[in-house]
Amino acid sequence: MALPLTYHWRNLFVRKTTTVLTVLVITSVVSVFAYMLGFSESLQHSLSVARDPHKLIVLKSGATAESNSAIPVDEYNKLSQVTNVARDEATGQVLVSPEMMVQVSLPRLRDGGRTNANVAVRGVTLDAFRIHPNIRPLGRIFSTAEREVIVGLAAAQQFAGLQIGDTINLGYGADRAYKVVGHFSADGGPMESEIWGYLPSLMNSYNRTMYSSANLRLADGSDARQIIGQIEGPAIQLAAQTEEEYWESQSRLMKVYLFVAYLLVAIMSLAAVFAIANTMFSVVAGRSRELAMLRTIGFSSAQILLGLVIEAVMLALVGGMLGCVACWAWLQAVGNTKDMFGATTFTTMAFKIQMTPLLIAKALGLVVVVGVIGALVPALRAARMQVVTALREP
Amino acid sequence: MKLALPLRLIYLYRNLTRNPLRSGLTSAAVALPIMIYVLSMAVVDGFENFLDNSARQLRLAVTQRTSIINPLPEGHRRKIEALDPEKTRLISVCGLRYIGGQRENDPMPLSTLAVDHDTFIASFPEHQLTDEEVDAWLRNKQAIMVGRGTAREMGWKVGDRITIFPSVPPYKLIEFQIVSTLENAQDFVTNWCRRDYLEEELKKYGAPSGNVTFFFVKCASREDLDHFRGAIDAQFAGSLDETRTLDEKTFMNEFVTQQFNLPRNLTILAALTVFVAVMAATNTMSMNFRDRTNEVATLKSLGFGSAFAFSLIQTESLLLCAVGGLVGASVPFVLFTYTPIRNITIPLIQTLEIAPSTCIKAVGMALLIGIVAALWPAWLAVRMKVVSALRSLE
Numbered sequence: 001m002a003l004p005l006t007y008h009w010r011n012l013f014v015r016k017t018t019t020v021l022t023v024l025v026i027t028s029v030v031s032v033f034a035y036m037l038g039f040s041e042s043l044q045h046s047l048s049v050a051r052d053p054h055k056l057i058v059l060k061s062g063a064t065a066e067s068n069s070a071i072p073v074d075e076y077n078k079l080s081q082v083t084n085v086a087r088d089e090a091t092g093q094v095l096v097s098p099e100m101m102v103q104v105s106l107p108r109l110r111d112g113g114r115t116n117a118n119v120a121v122r123g124v125t126l127d128a129f130r131i132h133p134n135i136r137p138l139g140r141i142f143s144t145a146e147r148e149v150i151v152g153l154a155a156a157q158q159f160a161g162l163q164i165g166d167t168i169n170l171g172y173g174a175d176r177a178y179k180v181v182g183h184f185s186a187d188g189g190p191m192e193s194e195i196w197g198y199l200p201s202l203m204n205s206y207n208r209t210m211y212s213s214a215n216l217r218l219a220d221g222s223d224a225r226q227i228i229g230q231i232e233g234p235a236i237q238l239a240a241q242t243e244e245e246y247w248e249s250q251s252r253l254m255k256v257y258l259f260v261a262y263l264l265v266a267i268m269s270l271a272a273v274f275a276i277a278n279t280m281f282s283v284v285a286g287r288s289r290e291l292a293m294l295r296t297i298g299f300s301s302a303q304i305l306l307g308l309v310i311e312a313v314m315l316a317l318v319g320g321m322l323g324c325v326a327c328w329a330w331l332q333a334v335g336n337t338k339d340m341f342g343a344t345t346f347t348t349m350a351f352k353i354q355m356t357p358l359l360i361a362k363a364l365g366l367v368v369v370v371g372v373i374g375a376l377v378p379a380l381r382a383a384r385m386q387v388v389t390a391l392r393e394p
Numbered sequence: 395m396k397l398a399l400p401l402r403l404i405y406l407y408r409n410l411t412r413n414p415l416r417s418g419l420t421s422a423a424v425a426l427p428i429m430i431y432v433l434s435m436a437v438v439d440g441f442e443n444f445l446d447n448s449a450r451q452l453r454l455a456v457t458q459r460t461s462i463i464n465p466l467p468e469g470h471r472r473k474i475e476a477l478d479p480e481k482t483r484l485i486s487v488c489g490l491r492y493i494g495g496q497r498e499n500d501p502m503p504l505s506t507l508a509v510d511h512d513t514f515i516a517s518f519p520e521h522q523l524t525d526e527e528v529d530a531w532l533r534n535k536q537a538i539m540v541g542r543g544t545a546r547e548m549g550w551k552v553g554d555r556i557t558i559f560p561s562v563p564p565y566k567l568i569e570f571q572i573v574s575t576l577e578n579a580q581d582f583v584t585n586w587c588r589r590d591y592l593e594e595e596l597k598k599y600g601a602p603s604g605n606v607t608f609f610f611v612k613c614a615s616r617e618d619l620d621h622f623r624g625a626i627d628a629q630f631a632g633s634l635d636e637t638r639t640l641d642e643k644t645f646m647n648e649f650v651t652q653q654f655n656l657p658r659n660l661t662i663l664a665a666l667t668v669f670v671a672v673m674a675a676t677n678t679m680s681m682n683f684r685d686r687t688n689e690v691a692t693l694k695s696l697g698f699g700s701a702f703a704f705s706l707i708q709t710e711s712l713l714l715c716a717v718g719g720l721v722g723a724s725v726p727f728v729l730f731t732y733t734p735i736r737n738i739t740i741p742l743i744q745t746l747e748i749a750p751s752t753c754i755k756a757v758g759m760a761l762l763i764g765i766v767a768a769l770w771p772a773w774l775a776v777r778m779k780v781v782s783a784l785r786s787l788e
Contacts, residue, residue: 015684021677025423028670032663062565064494064503067463070563103461118461173634174460206464249501257656264430268667271426275674278419282681 003294003303008311012318015286018279019315025275026319026367027326029268034327034363036261038353043258043340046351047251049134049189051244056085056224058214058231061239065250066101067120067347070210071238078236079214084222088127094216097131099124100203101212103347104170104195106159110335117339119159120194120347121149121170123202131215135191139164139182144198147205150182152192154350158337162195170197171205190247193339193350214238250349254340269370272316276374280312284382291382292390301383308379309372316371320364327363328355397702409682409710416678421718423674424760427667428722432756434660434667436726436748441657447580448642451520452619455645456609456626459636465491465605466635471510474611477625483618488517489606491589494561497548504544506558507607508589511537517612522578530573535591538570543582543745545575558585563601568592582745610642668759671718675767679711683771690775691783703775711768712761719760723753 012019058079063069079096086095100123107113126144129135142148149168156162166180178197186192203209218224224242231240284291291304299307331353339348397405410417456474458464471487478484493506515521515528521539523531531537540550550556550572557567570587589606596603611626613619619641626639640648683690690703729735730748738746 017680018677021673021680024673025670025677028666028673032666060565062496062559062561064496064561068492068494068561070565103463105461172460172464173636264433264663267426267430268670271423271667271670271674274419274423274426275670275677278416278423278674278678278681281415281419282685 003299003307005310008307008314011283011287011311012315015283018282022275022279022315023319023322025272026316026370027322029265029272029370030320030323030363030367031326031330032268033265033366034324034355034359035330035353036258036265037359037362038327038331038336038355039338040258041356041359042338042351042353043251043254046188046190046192046349047247049187050191050247052134053224053242053244054086054218055131055243056216056218056227056231056240057243057246058216058238058240059212061232061237063239066099066213067103069101069212071098071212071214072210075236075238076211076214079216079231079238081235082216082227082230084219084227086217086219095127095130097124097128097215098199098211099128099213099215100199100206100208100210101347102170102202102206102208104168104174106161106168108339109158109160110337113160117159117348117350119155121202122191122194122196123199124196125199128196128215131217132186132191134187134189135184136186137182137184141182141184142196142198143181144201147176147178147197147201148181149178149195149197150184151180151196152194153183153185154188154192154352155195156183158193158339158350168195170202172207176205188351190349193348216240251340269366272370273374276312276316276371277378279315280308280375280378281381283311284308284378288382288385288390289393292385292387295385295387296391305379305383308382309375312375312379313368313371316367316374317364320367323367324355324360324363331355397698406706406709406713409706410713413682413685416681417714420675420678420714421721424671424715424718424763425722425725427671427674428719428756428760429726430667431664431759432723432726432748432752433746434664435752435755436730436746438657438660438664439749439752440746444580445643445647447520448646451518451642452613452616453517453642454611454613454619454623454626454639455642456611456637456639457607457645459627459638462608465607466609466637468604468606470606470630470635470637471609473629474609474626477622477629483614484622485612485614486513486516488513488610488612489589490608490610491592491605492562492607493558493587493592495558496561498557498559498567503561504558504585505541505583506538506560506585506587508587508592511588511590514586517610518579520578520580521576523574523576527574531588534571534573535588535594536569536571537573538585538587539574539576540572540585541579541581541583542575542577544585545572551575564596564599566595566599568595611639668763671715671760671763672766675711675715675718675763676770678714679707679768679771682710683707683774687778687783691778691780694778694780695784700776703778704772707772707775708765708768711772712764715760715764715767716757719757719763722760723756727753 059066059069060071076098080094082094087093088095102121103118104121105116106119108115108117137150141150151162161168162180164180164182167177168180170176170178184196218227228240230236231238294304295301336353337350338353339350456466458466468489471489474487475484489510491508493508495504495506496502497504511531515523531539538556545551552572552575554572555569556572557569559567593603611622613622623639623641627637630637694700694703727748730746736745
């Protein structure tokens, strides 16, 4: 026979003040944890989209990002000799997308335009849509004859003036008006925070004569390392990396921040463990006669131990759920849109913090651990209690 | 009736040691949040200091109007200098060009800027260079001054010849000779080399030259700073290369908040942890009071007043939290002042300096937590009806 769960649940209401205060401690810890986890998972999700194993980004060797890379056209042309990469079926030429990366400062919508973000502007040719298959235009794309751009969904949602029909000023002197004619999805990847326009038009507007990067796709079954070797070899002398490597290095700074944040959450969780332990010690002390009684009527010490741990976990779970609700409410109140600055791109990557069921499960997992650890020592003490002595207590 | 101070202290001590486990757990549950509070506030203070230091330098940052990635022609320097030919109000104008860079075969990015060597010394007096260093800098075109943090990490010392692979054109290894490790500079990381040398290298490889990323303009007074902020932008209004001039503090602050609003997020975190500590301490004080209801009632019935009961609970809570506060403040202080942990570098503020004033503030915060935590139980003790409390004696 096990102790019924309602017995433990009701016990939480015996000492209301203590229960409420302990729950509040857990709530605070979990709300911070859920927020940090949400932040990191949304970032990871976005980066995981940019992990196409068949895509290579070619930069000028020495450049750390597209925004500080400059590839002269004659060096770019050498890429036509690369083998084992995807080719245009009609012409048999190497399929390669020359791209230019600049940025424009646009007001953030989430703070009413008080601050600006550096939004990436990418000049591309029509081949880009074959190299980046996860880019799906929603509606029409830019015309090659007019000053037109299309805007990633994340950028359109987070930065001002990017709705269809709006006009933005681009170019070196910010004096060329480009019309937003459509939006595009990139499955939530980093490119969804960008503005795309026709490469020759944008190069002209920005007085540029060089490309920033070139993108290639691997042929089926070919080895990325071998092709990177060709590109970095003496014949071409450019630098290439897989998309995954590129974005990993861009989010390096953010990972340091996240590491620190998790460390702080760990310290807070330890404080929560102490708070629960304190509460459970007092529970054990206050109910020693009752617990001894349970022993005399046949409950084993293991059952008592388990029962107290269950009680602590229930307490922690209530706090955990409230914490998730608090985090959700905070995101509703201040907005769940965030953006991250690439380590060396000088452009922002927009994403949204989502309270997914998995995230809630992880947060509740943490509180269960906190509850179990916090309850263990007091529960062991209760389980080892001398029944006769405890019964004799006043 | 009053209790003599020594007796009172003994009573207090006995109360605290009556349940040492509970006291210990409570102090720990206060110490951990205080620790986070100290760390968070140290980082926030570090950022504030960094910005205040920027403000004290009376410098303006002049960038291209639309974006910092658009370069400015170096000829702007003469036009800015012409605003005050006597150089009484506008002391010096220094053009800077971002190089970034990394060592050969080392992915670790460096922060390197090429500067106008003739005005660099006057523009950055806070570097406090020695005469030998200034002499070497002016004499040697390949001179580079390296941040002392970077020097330590890379094992560089004065006199060493080093090569850096720039992240911008000409993308060719450039050789430098170290003339200073900037022992007095606020900035630990940044390396400074001569722009005339970079220009030579750029011309050698046919890369575009004659551009700077931004200018720093050193002013004589705060009034001059305000005056030239407007005057510089007015000078270039309507030209091909319009400027955007900000004081150095605003310029740096934009950088900080662009990346990740760490100061604000840490302040929120610090506030939440203080809340956690208040809840944990309140929990203990209310448990203590509940356990000793009849004792307080007895004291009151003996003639000790409500004020005595109130102060008894308050001082006990104060002491518990003071212990937690002292431990919580001294652990990070010791760690970041006397152990190798102090060498951990943090972006922008470089090293975390935990000021004694931050620790004192934290202990003050802990005392405040103690007072707030005991308010409710102490109030209950004041309002307690002695007769009914005694009647409920078990």
